[in-house]
Amino acid sequence: MKLTGASTTLFRYPAPGRSSSRAGSLLELTTDEGMTGIAIGDADLRAPIAALFQDFLKGEDPRAAPGLWHRMQEAHPRAGRARAAIALIDVALWDLKARMNNEPLWKTLGGSRLAVNACASRADATPGARDAGAWFEDTKHRLGFRSGMLRSTGRRIDGHRLEQVRDALANGAGEPELGVDTGGTLAAAEVIRRVRTLEKRFDIAWIALGPPHASARGLRQVSDSVRAAACAGRGLCFPRDFHRHFQQRSIDLVQVDLRVNGITGALQLAEAAYGYELPVMLCAAPGNIHVHLAGAMPYVMNAEITEPAPPALYRTGVRIEDGRARPGKTPGTGITVDRAALARATVDRLSPRGKTARPRRKK
Amino acid sequence: MKITGFRIEQYLMRMDRAIADCNLPGGVNLLPGAILFLETDENITGIALSAGAGMDSLFRFIEGADPREVCGLWVKMNDSLHKIGNRGITSFGLSAFDMALWDLKAKLEDAPLWRTLGAREGRVRAYASGLDYCLSDDELFAFYRRLAEQGVTAGKLKVGLDLEADMRRLGIMREALSVASKKPGLMIDANEYWSAKQAVRWISRMEQQYDLIWAEEPARRWDYHGLRQVSRQVKAGVATGENLHSVDDFYPLLANGATDVINVWTGHSGVTGCRQVANLALAHGVPVSMMNAQANYMAHVAAALPNHWMMEVVDPGREHCLRYDNRIEDGFIVLGNSPGWGVDVDLKKLKALQDNPPQGKGEFPFPRREGAGRYIVPPKPGEVPWRSGR
Numbered sequence: 001m002k003l004t005g006a007s008t009t010l011f012r013y014p015a016p017g018r019s020s021s022r023a024g025s026l027l028e029l030t031t032d033e034g035m036t037g038i039a040i041g042d043a044d045l046r047a048p049i050a051a052l053f054q055d056f057l058k059g060e061d062p063r064a065a066p067g068l069w070h071r072m073q074e075a076h077p078r079a080g081r082a083r084a085a086i087a088l089i090d091v092a093l094w095d096l097k098a099r100m101n102n103e104p105l106w107k108t109l110g111g112s113r114l115a116v117n118a119c120a121s122r123a124d125a126t127p128g129a130r131d132a133g134a135w136f137e138d139t140k141h142r143l144g145f146r147s148g149m150l151r152s153t154g155r156r157i158d159g160h161r162l163e164q165v166r167d168a169l170a171n172g173a174g175e176p177e178l179g180v181d182t183g184g185t186l187a188a189a190e191v192i193r194r195v196r197t198l199e200k201r202f203d204i205a206w207i208a209l210g211p212p213h214a215s216a217r218g219l220r221q222v223s224d225s226v227r228a229a230a231c232a233g234r235g236l237c238f239p240r241d242f243h244r245h246f247q248q249r250s251i252d253l254v255q256v257d258l259r260v261n262g263i264t265g266a267l268q269l270a271e272a273a274y275g276y277e278l279p280v281m282l283c284a285a286p287g288n289i290h291v292h293l294a295g296a297m298p299y300v301m302n303a304e305i306t307e308p309a310p311p312a313l314y315r316t317g318v319r320i321e322d323g324r325a326r327p328g329k330t331p332g333t334g335i336t337v338d339r340a341a342l343a344r345a346t347v348d349r350l351s352p353r354g355k356t357a358r359p360r361r362k363k
Numbered sequence: 364m365k366i367t368g369f370r371i372e373q374y375l376m377r378m379d380r381a382i383a384d385c386n387l388p389g390g391v392n393l394l395p396g397a398i399l400f401l402e403t404d405e406n407i408t409g410i411a412l413s414a415g416a417g418m419d420s421l422f423r424f425i426e427g428a429d430p431r432e433v434c435g436l437w438v439k440m441n442d443s444l445h446k447i448g449n450r451g452i453t454s455f456g457l458s459a460f461d462m463a464l465w466d467l468k469a470k471l472e473d474a475p476l477w478r479t480l481g482a483r484e485g486r487v488r489a490y491a492s493g494l495d496y497c498l499s500d501d502e503l504f505a506f507y508r509r510l511a512e513q514g515v516t517a518g519k520l521k522v523g524l525d526l527e528a529d530m531r532r533l534g535i536m537r538e539a540l541s542v543a544s545k546k547p548g549l550m551i552d553a554n555e556y557w558s559a560k561q562a563v564r565w566i567s568r569m570e571q572q573y574d575l576i577w578a579e580e581p582a583r584r585w586d587y588h589g590l591r592q593v594s595r596q597v598k599a600g601v602a603t604g605e606n607l608h609s610v611d612d613f614y615p616l617l618a619n620g621a622t623d624v625i626n627v628w629t630g631h632s633g634v635t636g637c638r639q640v641a642n643l644a645l646a647h648g649v650p651v652s653m654m655n656a657q658a659n660y661m662a663h664v665a666a667a668l669p670n671h672w673m674m675e676v677v678d679p680g681r682e683h684c685l686r687y688d689n690r691i692e693d694g695f696i697v698l699g700n701s702p703g704w705g706v707d708v709d710l711k712k713l714k715a716l717q718d719n720p721p722q723g724k725g726e727f728p729f730p731r732r733e734g735a736g737r738y739i740v741p742p743k744p745g746e747v748p749w750r751s752g753r
Binding site: 060061063064065066067068069070071101103107108109110111112114238239242243246247249264268269271272274275276277295296297298 | 429431432433434435436437438441468471472474478479480481482483484610611613614617618620635638639640642643645646647648667669
């Protein structure tokens with residue numbers, strides 16, 4: 001069996017509860033035996049995907065996802081469009097392999113069908129969003145979430161919003177678990193100052209920093225200065241971005257980001273983290289496919305969920321119930337695309353800032 | 364598809380030649396062998412070429428399970444060993460089950476295990492390792508020359524009790540390998556006989572004449588301080604790890620920069636555990652080297668590890684009741700496409716070995732030799748064929 005083609009379809013869809021629309025891409029890898037592997041991404045990666053296909057994938061056996069990953073990631077060890085393309089290709093290859101085996105992805109990866117703790121995660125200033133509290137309360141009522149993460153989009157951690165999250169997720173059974181992801185907006189010293197103040201009112205389980213501030217030294221400083229676990233990994237590429245963190249043991253909770261590590265890199269990172277029982281959080285991936293990986297990883301704490309239900313364009317088979325997410329039993333990542341809806345949502349390009357280009361019918 | 368049962372077949376194998384290291388210079392030619400057969404409800408059996416203790420107890424966690432869920436089952440078995448620890452002969456039991464489960468997973472995909480593990484090629488660079496402490500100088504030359512003729516360009520010599528002999532035999536090994544390479548790779552292995560400081564002095568003197576790639580087990584398996592000291596004070600890298608059992612054993616070594624290469628093998632909690640160790644090493648920028656295995660079967664795992672350097676080939680002739688689908692070619696172990704490990708057990712030959720156990724010499728595993736870490740106890744007269752004039 002050989003890989004014969006890679007095609008990408010861009011689409012826009014209205015996001016539930018938002019006035020603007022969201023963008024995405026569907027990658028399809030085809031083989032000479034008629035099987036297809038798919039992956040959903042969130043950016044226009046057509047150019048790097050085409051280049052990578054020519055250089056690394058054309059004619060190759062699709063069962064060698066890890067082997068192909070290792071070659072491609074050596075050429076692109078750091079974050080960027082090429083790296084994101086490799087990650088997306090890796091997801092599609094694993095989807096393909098699982099479909100070839102007629103297994104759900106979690107089984108192909110060697111996991112049990114584990115129900116993983118789900119953490120509701122939302123940006124604090126989602127444009128056009130309802131009040132953050134209402135969204136979290138909704139996840140608690142319908143899906144039983146007991147854990148919530150607030151993602152900062154500005155250079156501050158909003159204590160008022162954090163309180164809304166905590167109150168929304170509270171129930172008789174106990175305090176919810178709270179996390180804050182500052183992304184790349186705050187440096188270590190600012191994080192420490194702000195979190196120490198917040199920790200007078202809140203029990204914060206983790207505080208995440210992102211590039212460019214997620215340095216080993218900075219995270220150690222945070223870890224040593226606040227009660228919360230110092231968390232990082234979103235946007236970080238395994239292994240290159242993690243050498244210093246492992247050497248200095250600067251991360252208390254590692255985020256495994258499929259967007260830059262695919263599935264192969266994600267599994268590797270999780271196994272490396274197990275070397276000193278470093279807990280793992282799986283970052284949200286389109287279609288919640290990251291949930292498939294939990295059972296194959298030895299030390300997962302939780303999986304981030306930003307979209308409990310996917311857009312109407314595709315189904316995932318991932319179910320969330322009682323605050324836990326479980327992958328489905330259909331082959332591959334379990335994503336089935338509504339082709340008619342996709343055709344209606346297809347666009348020729350995603351504009352640079354991700355703002356709306358009205359969906360046009362594909363000619 | 365469910366796991367329904369298991370059985371272990373034990374036997375003694377008399378190897379085609381004896382093997383030795385400085386802990387037992389006289390060597391052994393008789394090794395205990397074990398084969399695990401892991402049975403399913405669909406007439407497919409997974410095998411592993413090892414066994415351990417407490418396997419009845421561990422089996423409870425995989426009985427009735429789908430073997431394809433191997434990583435989840437590893438966690439279950441490992442968690443069950445929480446108090447007693449995933450160590451020693453109990454760990455070997457976990458390893459054996461894990462290896463048999465992966466064999467099943469690959470057989471169910473109708474693929475060789477290297478492909479199931481995702482390698483692009485079923486091909487692993489080899490180095491020759493005589494386990495040669497009991498071989499005469501001529502036998503030493505013949506072993507390394509034979510492998511050099513198959514393209515192998517690096518070799519690892521057993522050392523430890525006699526510097527003059529070690530130096531002479533390094534030269535013999537180099538000469539033997541020279542038909543494959545103008546500058547063969549040279550490694551030494553002291554099997555923890557030296558203290559760290561003895562290692563520094565000994566290796567430094569060797570390095571006046573030879574350029575060594577790595578010195579294996581130059582200090583104790585747990586001694587991250589000593590191992591790092593050796594690594595810093597000699598030119599060669601340090602390799603270690605064979606006597607550890609699971610990834611958490613490696614954490615202190617890697618966290619302290621104690622080793623330049625990690626030796627991995629089946630004893631590291633199976634395929635799953637081996638991969639964990641390799642990925643931890645990858646996170647620290649350290650390469651791994653797969654240790655020798657009956658029928659070279661662990662080459663399947665090595666082929667899929669991105670930071671794998673070269674695999675040890677001892678080839679003492681210990682596959683009399685096995686058929687296997689790999690060969691050495693151009694200095695590489697080349698794996699075939701037979702499903703799973705690509706190893707078949709010849710049940711008739713196995714039974715013959717069990718009914719008529721072979722005779723032989725030596726004690727395996729080698730006990731630690733007197734004097735280790737403090738003073739050298741040289742081989743007794745006649746214990747080895749390579750001591751001259753004594």
